[in-house]
Amino acid sequence: MIETRTSFDRICMGILWLGILFILAPLWIALMTASHSAVDVMRSGLAWYPGPHLVENVIRVFTDTRIPVQMFNSLVVALMTAVGICILSFCTAFALVFLNLRFGWLVFATIFGTILLPVDIRVVPTYQVMSNIMEPFAALGLPVSQISLVNTHIGLALPAIAHGTGTFMLRQFFRTVPMDLARAARMDGAGALRFMWDVLLPLSRPALAALFVLMFLGGWTNYLWPLVASSTADMQTAVVGLARLATDGDSRAPDFPLMMAAASTVSLIPLTLIAVLQRFLVRGMALTEK
Amino acid sequence: MTLTLERPVAAAAKTGTDIRIEGLAKTYPGADSPVIPNLTAHLRAGEFTVILGPSGCGKSTLLNMLAGLEAAPTGRIVFGTREVQALAPRDRGCAMVFQNYALYPHMTVARNMDYSLRIAKVPRAEREARVAEVARMLELSALLDRRPSQLSGGQRQRVAIGRAIIREPQVLLFDEPLSNLDARLRNETRMELAQLHRRIGATSVFVTHDQVEAMTLADRVMILNKGRIEQFAPPSEIYAAPASTFVAGFLGSPPMNLLAVESRNGRIRLPDGGTIGCRRDGMFQLGIRPEHIRLGAGAEMRVQFREELGSHSVIALTTPDGARLRVTAPPGGTGDALRVSFPQDALHLFDAETGLAVRELLIRT
Ligand SMILES: Nc1ncnc2c1ncn2[C@@H]1O[C@H](COP(=O)(O)OP(=O)(O)O)[C@@H](O)[C@H]1O
Ligand SMILES: [Mg+2]
Numbered sequence: 064m065i066e067t068r069t070s071f072d073r074i075c076m077g078i079l080w081l082g083i084l085f086i087l088a089p090l091w092i093a094l095m096t097a098s099h100s101a102v103d104v105m106r107s108g109l110a111w112y113p114g115p116h117l118v119e120n121v122i123r124v125f126t127d128t129r130i131p132v133q134m135f136n137s138l139v140v141a142l143m144t145a146v147g148i149c150i151l152s153f154c155t156a157f158a159l160v161f162l163n164l165r166f167g168w169l170v171f172a173t174i175f176g177t178i179l180l181p182v183d184i185r186v187v188p189t190y191q192v193m194s195n196i197m198e199p200f201a202a203l204g205l206p207v208s209q210i211s212l213v214n215t216h217i218g219l220a221l222p223a224i225a226h227g228t229g230t231f232m233l234r235q236f237f238r239t240v241p242m243d244l245a246r247a248a249r250m251d252g253a254g255a256l257r258f259m260w261d262v263l264l265p266l267s268r269p270a271l272a273a274l275f276v277l278m279f280l281g282g283w284t285n286y287l288w289p290l291v292a293s294s295t296a297d298m299q300t301a302v303v304g305l306a307r308l309a310t311d312g313d314s315r316a317p318d319f320p321l322m323m324a325a326a327s328t329v330s331l332i333p334l335t336l337i338a339v340l341q342r343f344l345v346r347g348m349a350l351t352e353k
Numbered sequence: 354m355t356l357t358l359e360r361p362v363a364a365a366a367k368t369g370t371d372i373r374i375e376g377l378a379k380t381y382p383g384a385d386s387p388v389i390p391n392l393t394a395h396l397r398a399g400e401f402t403v404i405l406g407p408s409g410c411g412k413s414t415l416l417n418m419l420a421g422l423e424a425a426p427t428g429r430i431v432f433g434t435r436e437v438q439a440l441a442p443r444d445r446g447c448a449m450v451f452q453n454y455a456l457y458p459h460m461t462v463a464r465n466m467d468y469s470l471r472i473a474k475v476p477r478a479e480r481e482a483r484v485a486e487v488a489r490m491l492e493l494s495a496l497l498d499r500r501p502s503q504l505s506g507g508q509r510q511r512v513a514i515g516r517a518i519i520r521e522p523q524v525l526l527f528d529e530p531l532s533n534l535d536a537r538l539r540n541e542t543r544m545e546l547a548q549l550h551r552r553i554g555a556t557s558v559f560v561t562h563d564q565v566e567a568m569t570l571a572d573r574v575m576i577l578n579k580g581r582i583e584q585f586a587p588p589s590e591i592y593a594a595p596a597s598t599f600v601a602g603f604l605g606s607p608p609m610n611l612l613a614v615e616s617r618n619g620r621i622r623l624p625d626g627g628t629i630g631c632r633r634d635g636m637f638q639l640g641i642r643p644e645h646i647r648l649g650a651g652a653e654m655r656v657q658f659r660e661e662l663g664s665h666s667v668i669a670l671t672t673p674d675g676a677r678l679r680v681t682a683p684p685g686g687t688g689d690a691l692r693v694s695f696p697q698d699a700l701h702l703f704d705a706e707t708g709l710a711v712r713e714l715l716i717r718t
Contacts, residue, residue: 243455246422251469251516252443261468265459 120324144282152229272343369399370433377428406577447524448517630716640701651694
């Protein structure tokens with residue numbers, strides 16, 4: 064039973080507010096700093112109060128930096144990642160739960176391995192594969208030409224798509240779907256694909272929406288792989304571009320207001336997404352559709 | 354509720370087929386003993402067969418093999434003249450009603466019912482006509498646009514039945530479809546099912562562990578124990594002449610009394626003090642139904658406890674041998690002891706070793 068005493072309530076609320084402050088303070092500082100001029104910030108450090116230069120700084124982000132095209136890259140990569148993961152894990156989880164695979168547990172263990180070994184750990188081999196995705200076939204002695212996906216949108220998204228978290232999430236969800244539903248569909252004459260499309264997909268919408276949001280955010284905020292796999296500024300993602308803003312300046316002093324304005328702008332898209340889809344996020348996290 | 358279906362009787366006659374099950378066997382992968390060792394049976398066309406047995410005896414497995422949801426690697430299943438054991442469920446011409454309804458939660462009642470027709474590419478006009486007809490028959494017409502979550506348990510069950518009968522299947526399979534309903538609704542739905550069966554005429558196979566459902570619905574009851582048929586006979590025969598101690602102890606409320614007795618020099622001493630002739634010496638189980646024991650004469654036995662059920666009471670007695678004997682009596686009796694006697698024609702005899710009925714060994718005078 065959860066306690067309902069008021070003093071206990073107060074303590075909980077206190078902790079909650081502290082947590083919120085802790086999370087919001089950096090955002091607040093970023094936004095406030097973005098509203099001052101570079102000179103002000105140079106003189107008196109990061110700002111805690113609003114200044115008059117926010118619009119000006121945001122306009123500079125769009126005129127003086129590559130952030131806009133990089134945000135477009137991020138959007139493409141995050142969308143490809145999220146959609147790719149949704150499709151892939153829907154299919155794999157379906158096979159794991161509804162098809163009587165002889166070595167299903169082995170397949171599942173392998174997929175689970177990708178969760179234990181994220182791209183961050185295997186950057187080098189992943190880069191090698193991406194620089195010539197035909198290499199495994201070449202190693203088998205097949206006559207194939209070299210295809211490099213480095214510095215392409217697909218190349219940025221693919222390693223993130225080949226990841227087991229989505230499969231794991233949907234598998235857990237599918238296991239709550241009554242088995243008799245699949246049997247009823249078979250009695251009605253539906254094959255595996257029809258059952259997937261007509262019954263399972265509509266039932267999975269909240270779970271898929273939650274997965275989509277989570278994976279979109281993951282794709283948007285990925286840093287290491289996009290940093291490694293994009294060699295030109297026009298192919299970099301926004302997060303990489305933000306980091307470059309801090310270091311790329313030609314030995315001038317860092318332009319903190321510009322960086323903060325860029326960071327705030329870049330956060331806008333994932334924030335909007337969460338705001339719009341948070342209903343699904345919560346429902347999908349609960350993972351049961353009654 | 355009443356069922357109204359202006360379907361020509363001739364149409365009903367054409368739908369059922371007989372089902373032959375020959376040498377059917379099934380072992381689940383990884384299990385060391387078969388669920389169904391070897392089963393042969395013939396279900397007549399249009400017959401309502403109830404498969405009755407304790408939980409875990411293989412009823413659902415058998416039904417799923419008939420449906421095609423479970424592979425039948427050994428043996429043959431023949432619907433009419435077609436061998437179906439290798440066919441997919443959709444090609445067998447059978448439909449199934451599941452225990453938990455298994456309705457598609459995101460589809461309306463109408464969509465739930467016509468989903469199979471859509472898959473079979475039945476033209477829209479015919480689909481609509483059939484949905485309307487089945488909905489009228491099951492009193493679902495007003496609910497066609499609702500989702501399953503907006504229906505009561507009984508209504509969901511009717512939708513599940515509607516979904517099954519809309520394709521006019523030759524074989525209708527039910528897997529404990531009433532066990533999720535409350536007692537009153539279960540009685541109602543049971544009677545509706547019986548009427549429905551008579552109208553549709555499909556050969557029906559109904560799995561249950563509830564003996565009341567079996568006795569009231571069945572043309573014939575197949576009693577299953579560990580995947581073996583103990584008895585396959587009309588309910589009256591199962592009650593009057595159980596083929597084994599398993600059947601005797603499974604049916605009846607309370608079930609038949611079974612007492613260990615010995616036959617010596619051609620006579621069995623009965624617990625009520627009398628004797629009865631027996632054509633063979635040895636150990637037997639003597640059976641007598643609680644409602645057939647006569648009160649007021651014979652041996653006196655001590656009362657262990659009484660259960661008052663309103664219409665009658667069930668009294669547990671201790672026989673002189675120390676065994677328990679249940680009798681039914683008019684309600685409201687008192688006293689520490691009762692005189693009981695066993696009418697000869699109510700006695701059943703079972704072999705102590707095999708448990709099979711050996712009624713013919715008794716010499717009734
Ligand atoms: N898919 C399965 N895999 C392995 N064993 C099963 C499977 N389904 C049922 N069983 C086992 O087979 C036996 C019979 O099951 P079932 O046919 O469902 O019994 P019933 O319907 O009579 O309760 C049970 O012991 C059950 O544990
Ligand atoms: Mg069962």
